[in-house]
Amino acid sequence: MEKKVLVIDDEQPTLNMFRLLLAAYGYETLTAANGAEGVEAFGRERPGIVLTDIKMPVMDGIEVLRRIKDIDPHAEVIVITGHGDMDLAIRALNLDATDFINKPVQRQALSDALTRAEERIAIAKAQAGEFPVEETDQAAILHIEGGVTARSEPLLDQAMARARELAKPYIVLSFAENASINGAGLTLLTQLLHDARERGERMCIQGLSENFRKVFEMVGISRLVVPCREPLEF
Numbered sequence: 001m002e003k004k005v006l007v008i009d010d011e012q013p014t015l016n017m018f019r020l021l022l023a024a025y026g027y028e029t030l031t032a033a034n035g036a037e038g039v040e041a042f043g044r045e046r047p048g049i050v051l052t053d054i055k056m057p058v059m060d061g062i063e064v065l066r067r068i069k070d071i072d073p074h075a076e077v078i079v080i081t082g083h084g085d086m087d088l089a090i091r092a093l094n095l096d097a098t099d100f101i102n103k104p105v106q107r108q109a110l111s112d113a114l115t116r117a118e119e120r121i122a123i124a125k126a127q128a129g130e131f132p133v134e135e136t137d138q139a140a141i142l143h144i145e146g147g148v149t150a151r152s153e154p155l156l157d158q159a160m161a162r163a164r165e166l167a168k169p170y171i172v173l174s175f176a177e178n179a180s181i182n183g184a185g186l187t188l189l190t191q192l193l194h195d196a197r198e199r200g201e202r203m204c205i206q207g208l209s210e211n212f213r214k215v216f217e218m219v220g221i222s223r224l225v226v227p228c229r230e231p232l233e234f
Contacts, residue, residue: 131159202226
């Protein structure tokens with residue numbers, strides 16, 4: 001049985017391009033030429049993944065995202081932004097978008113985003129109950145996969161407590177390639193890292209996708225950690 005993806009974009013050539021690419025990846029592709037049609041199609045078909053352009057007439061992608069999340073908070077919504085349009089990308093993350101890709105859409109970027117979405121869907125179905133903590137000689141490594149949201153707070157608190165019990169020189173937040181962080185998750189991580197700094201703990205981050213590295217730099221999270229490569233490799 002083919003998996004369904006809904007693509008919402010007001011440019012017909014873009015929709016045609018997505019049909020070809022997604023068919024090659026084994027997806028049944030649903031399309032909508034504007035946001036209102038897209039929300040209607042989502043409510044009717046309930047695909048697991050939605051790709052929506054941000055800038056559209058009738059109803060823009062931000063409103064589309066808001067309405068889709070009202071229908072199904074667990075939907076994987078990937079927004080398509082203009083190159084370098086990070087303000088809109090972060091605004092979308094604050095409304096629980098799970099990923100973003102830039103126009104012009106590159107095949108590899110699309111493939112990577114779909115892979116991450118499928119992995120997050122699988123993790124959600126498996127109902128993973130904690131963030132594993134691994135011990136090395138110099139670090140406690142906290143492994144993060146799937147989505148980081150407001151609901152992640154107790155799980156992160158528990159993982160940090162386990163990491164602190166190991167009393168290592170460093171605590172590493174190691175993000176899987178499929179990790180997604182929404183707006184509430186960014187706030188949660190910012191507070192966690194502020195608290196760690198006040199406690200004199202040395203925190204570092206590794207494994208983030210390129211998209212979320214840019215987001216972390218823009219919102220200031222990167223300034224709260226030390227580089228993992230200095231002075232140690234983990």
